[in-house]
């Protein structure tokens with residue numbers, strides 16, 4: 001890069017800190033000497049009286065846009081303009097915001113910068129953002145796009161200084177290879193050149209640098225605040241859900257591991273949905289219902305990716321108002337050079353490069369990619385409220401309406417330090433509290449997207465209150481019955497519900513944690529049809545013979561395998577039997593298994609006669625076969641949840 005060439009313009013102005021992960025405050029602005037030459041824009045420290053050391057420089061060849069920001073206003077500043085430029089290493093774009101002292105100075109800088117840059121034959125991007133991208137809000141305030149590299153939302157105004165005109169000024173020079181063909185109106189080539197592949201900083205790779213995907217406000221001493229977009233170095237990741245991290249100011253503390261994503265991983269992109277199935281991608285994209293809304297997810301083939309896009313473009317010519325959108329799925333393939341492509345003609349070294357290209361070009365797919373889903377981007381649950389906090393104070397808890405009640409007590413909607421929760425007020429003498437409390441701390445550390453999170457327990461006052469994640473739509477059993485007519489012919493959706501429960505159970509199985517009462521009534525439904533398993537392990541602490549004895553009236557006989565009915569032998573394999581019955585509940589949309597039969601008859605039917613539940617009408621043979629595998633008399637022959645997950649996921653992919 002050259003800083004040679006004669007000085008074109010020099011002024012003392014304010015520079016806003018780079019968008020590298022800080023929250024913007026008044027201190028984010030620094031006084032700098034800005035010096036424009038024919039080759040570069042350099043900013044220096046020092047004072048108005050004396051120019052100091054160079055602090056940074058932008059090669060004019062890397063500049064992509066120069067524009068005022070919306071109304072010239074940014075934070076509490078006026079006369080602001082922006083210079084978007086590619087970084088030297090080509091990792092992406094940065095925008096430099098400069099505050100001029102007067103409107104004329106602002107206009108002079110914008111016009112002169114544009115002219116000088118265009119004189120070099122540099123192509124600007126066709127669009128820019130009038131607003132700014134804010135890290136802590138994670139979006140552009142002009143268009144609500146949430147990817148910092150999202151294309152501009154506003155076409156660059158035609159100022160009569162278009163590229164076509166520039167060519168004359170350099171007619172004595174050989175033609176530049178990269179000058180766009182213009183259409184005579186000062187328009188620009190619609191396709192920006194693909195970005196060069198990311199080059200990673202080796203040091204960051206070794207150092208475990210992560211980026212916060214959500215804000216996190218610490219609730220406990222020893223925890224560290226997270227600011228979306230900021231970088232953290234992970235010092236200790238030996239625990240599953242709480243990692244020791246250091247922020248850029250050198251402060252250390254515990255953070256929820258699921259709130260940060262590894263720098264340079266696909267996961268830092270808002271459009272990447274790890275572990276989302278085809279069916280769930282459709283649910284999420286359809287609930288958003290925006291043309292071009294898209295996500296990249298893992299394919300059913302391991303190590304491969306699929307692009308899913310919502311579009312209302314169908315081949316039939318239906319009026320747009322009556323069109324129902326569809327979700328299209330495209331396998332992201334790899335060519336012989338190991339490059340990713342959707343259409344063979346356009347192959348890229350990285351998936352982000354491919355996405356960037358298809359945001360600007362349909363390139364053979366149904367519609368241009370716009371933005372990933374914006375809804376349901378709420379921060380995920382944490383394993384407890386702090387790295388070791390599980391005993392909660394009654395005074396920190398506000399209680400609202402009742403969600404339901406049973407023999408164990410009443411469950412309220414509530415708030416804990418402003419966070420929405422469910423609070424289970426336990427009826428006295430229905431549960432052996434001491435034994436439960438001993439286990440509660442371990443249970444807060446069980447954390448999975450398909451398990452209702454236990455946050456903590458109010459222990460120091462009566463009644464005992466169990467505080468968990470809140471699930472909007474209540475019990476799965478009620479949900480299945482209520483939506484029976486919509487769900488019965490949607491095999492993919494029913495399989496997806498099975499997969500979600502299976503995922504949660506696979507996690508419990510991997511921790512050797514037994515549920516003991518898995519059934520549709522003990523699963524809950526949340527936003528975008530997310531299903532979570534609830535009340536795992538609680539059965540052990542119930543003090544009620546009618547519930548704990550296999551001959552009791554409240555014992556879940558219809559979900560129990562022979563070895564539990566005969567000698568109370570609970571295991572993950574007895575959970576697998578119950579899962580088979582739960583699949584049957586799902587495929588009948590909430591019918592009672594062994595409908596009219598009394599518990600004693602069920603024991604005879606299953607254990608003595610060795611008979612099983614019939615195939616639900618809505619169930620294909622292959623899903624019924626899975627249920628039958630769960631109901632093998634010999635528990636060792638039943639599949640594990642790990643195997644079940646593989647079988648179910650393959651079904652869905654087909």
Ligand code: 6XL
Nearest residue numbers: 403404405408411422469470471472473474517535538539
């Ligand atoms: C020991 C319990 C047990 C079962 C319990 C249950 C079942 C409960 C395993 C037998 C066994 N249900 N249940 O508390 C032990 F303590 C229960 C729940 C909720 C409400 C009432 N009873 C409930 C409802 C929610 C919710 O988000 N949570 C719990 C977390 N949500 C909604 C939303 C809208 N309408 C209704 N409920 C389940 O824990």
